[in-house]
Amino acid sequence: MTTPAPWASEPVRSRGRLHKEQDDTQRGPRDAFQRDRDRIVHSISFRRLRHKTQVFLAPDGDHFRVRLTHSIEVAQIGRTIARALGLNEDLTEALCLAHDIGHPPFGHAGEDALKAALSGQGGFDHNGHTLRALMEIDSPYPRWNGLNLTWETLEGLAKHNGPVKSPGWALVEANAAFPFDLGRWPSLEAQVAAIADDIAYDNHDIDDGLRAGLLSLDQLLEVPVVARGWAATLARFPDVTSERLTGELVRSQIGAMVNDVIAETRARLAAADIETADDVRGAGQLVGFSRAMRDEERALKKFMYACLYHHPHQMAAADAAHGVVAGLFAAYHADPALMPDGWAARLPESEPARSRHIADFIAGMTDRYAVNRYREVVGRVDLPEGF
Structure with missing residues (x-):
């Protein structure tokens, strides 16, 4: 193993996890950052990236990239750079694999639709939603919400584009629970x-x-x-x-x-x-x-x-995708019973939590699931050729 550089993040010096865990050696001799990477890979949020837009919306072609293949390619490039600089490859890989988990269906077109739908409730930001998905929504463990990732992984995702001067509501909530020093540069x-x-x-x-x-x-x-x-x-x-x-x-x-x-x-x-x-x-x-x-x-x-x-061609597809997401939000907001039973049962009674909960459900959808649900709860949708 390559000796880490003095500026590398070290798992033994991690600031830890939000929820204290017992050391579970029966699940393998892995350090904290290796566990983070593996939790991300095994998560539902990560698996859904295989049917989420990268460039082409709901692509028919088997050879076009989607969010999942893009994230894997980012991880390969990230590992190469990290190794050359003597950095922690496991933390780098975890960040690369998770960086797009907060994207809703249809990429930026879907994000624009959710941002507009939540304009009076704080808006929507895919980077902030990455933290929300990993800290609250994707919850495979019995005693806490989220994947309970280390501070270093969550900090790196929160500051994917550098220091954050004006965080959105989702990032504000995540930061309140586990402060990330948002004004400073990440690792x-x-x-x-x-x-x-x-x-x-x-x-x-x-x-x-x-x-x-x-x-x-x-x-x-x-x-x-x-x-x-x-x-x-x-x-x-x-x-x-x-x-x-x-x-x-x-x-x-x-x-x-x-x-x-x-x-x-x-x-x-x-x-x-x-x-x-x-x-x-x-x-x-x-x-x-x-x-x-x-x-x-x-x-x-x-x-x-x-x-x-x-x-x-891309703009026409984006317009159609925007209409699908906006239509789903309007339908679920008017009649929350149209959502699956678990989501409907957990719906908050007051705003802004009510609208944000609906947006959480839609943001987790894949492209094809969103189209199918639109046809089910709204009606016919005209999609461009190749959609």
């Missing part, structure tokens, strides 16, 4: 998970966009970082057809970004004179791209939003 492992997420979707969404026919190689070559990578790929494989090289292009871009992050982070750590894991939280953002790669990555994101995420 290096959490920072690695965040940038691994960016690297994964920047590049794998290119692959899915090409596969779907919504992007063309000619379009992509207008982006400088892609053009440079494509030229290098052609130089390495001059006798191979273009169709066989797009996968190599994506792999080489991931490799270039990962190597850039590792080199830049090492330089920042040396300049900041970091000696302990706690020093990290007061030192600002330490894991990141170099300035040159940051600018190129932003240009790639800008292109992807313009040409893929906001493609007319």
Whole structure:
């Protein structure tokens, strides 16, 4: 086993769990962060990610990514970076695997619909809902709600995008129960998970966009970082057809970004004179791209939003998805008895808890379950081709 760096999070120095547990050695000799990762993998919330949108809503194609495959790919990239920097790989993997658990069906379209439905009750935020799902809703244990994850895992998820200045209600409630120092930076492992997420979707969404026919190689070559990578790929494989090289292009871009992050982070750590894991939280953002790669990555994101995420086909699907989630919320709010018995029985009597409870139920749905429930409780729904 690689000797951890002095700035790595150590399970033996964890701030612990919200609910005290007895050491259960009969379930295997695992440390606290390994148990967190395994609890996430075995959770219902994680399993549902296999039928939740990544880019394409309820995709018909077997080869398109969904939230589950995306999360696994993020974990692979995160582990690679963590190992190179001497960080705790188990904590990094746990954060990568869990970072999207709070997404409702249909991705950002579903989130927008729930945000609008709860506009008078505090709104909806998928990052805050990740904490809510893991600390309250997904409850496989007999004596407490949630998975009872360590402080370090929950802190990293709460601050997936860095310090939080204006937390939503879900994160406020989670923070009140188990304070996360929201104004400070999270661990290096959490920072690695965040940038691994960016690297994964920047590049794998290119692959899915090409596969779907919504992007063309000619379009992509207008982006400088892609053009440079494509030229290098052609130089390495001059006798191979273009169709066989797009996968190599994506792999080489991931490799270039990962190597850039590792080199830049090492330089920042040396300049900041970091000696302990706690020093990290007061030192600002330490894991990141170099300035040159940051600018190129932003240009790639800008292109992807313009040409893929906001493609007319995608916007039509998002409109349909928004209508499904909004319609479900309206139906359940008007007649809570339409929800399954357990959810209906636990419905709070007053607002905002009542609306938030309904949103909890909808947020846990997969894409296909949401469509089926809409047809059951609302009626016919017209979905774009390929939905």
